[in-house]
Amino acid sequence: MRCAIFNRYFFIAIICFSFHSCGDISAYKKKISGSYYLLQSEMEPGLHISYKISDNSFIGRIPADVKEYCIVKDSLLIAKVQSDSNVKVYVLNMKADDGYVDQNIYLVDIFDTTSFELWRKKNTLRVDFIKVKQ
16 A cells, blocks of 8 residues: 555656656747747757747747847848758748748748848848857
């Protein structure tokens, strides 16, 4: 009888500890602008950009591994992401994003670096990237 009671309390303690440790999975969190945050999960390496929808709820916007980012004219969030040996440049329209809209509404485009430079020049945008500290 004693062993059964001990086993039940031990099991409950393990379950409680498991739920407690899963509360906030962000190992690193830095506010970029408005509801946008630079996050690093304890589960995955690399930093990504997410949109904060409530206290500890975030929706991913730009995947890991963000190397640089910038805000242009308080409306565009631009981030360089290292993917294997390729660099992709993500451009988000922050004014069109409320956390619940579809990707084709807030995502302007995903460029390689050469295409991004052509797009930037065409739109006469000044872009000053901030390097992400890993």
